[in-house]
Amino acid sequence: MRTALLAPALSLAILGSAPASAAPLCDELWGERNAVYAEAGYCFRTPRGIQAFGNAGCRFDEIRDVPLSARDRQKVSAIVREKQRSGCRE
Structure with missing residues (x-):
């Protein structure tokens, strides 16, 4: 299970990366x-x-309908927030 992707995402958000450079992050x-x-x-x-x-x-x-634990819901919410901050499109 992959769990460590948010740290680089948060680092890029803090550095204020341009949307074009965020494409790999968005993926x-x-x-x-x-x-x-x-x-x-x-x-x-x-x-x-x-x-x-x-x-x-x-x-x-x-x-x-997908049953998610509270921890998984928090993780998804954090990812969605980071996607928005990074200018990711769906």
Whole structure:
């Protein structure tokens, strides 16, 4: 399980990186957020999500139905905030 991606993200936010240089960061944040959902059983719909995580063993078609622990919800919230600060598009 990947858990250490927020530290570089926060460092880049503090340094005030330009949006163009944030593209790799945005990809990392996308992967980190979706890894939480994949581990909890989300069934991806987009080609990107399916290619990155697959759908083997998925159980939830709606993201709102995915049961996340309080810790996972906090992690997702922190990632979403960092994506917004970094100017990432969905």
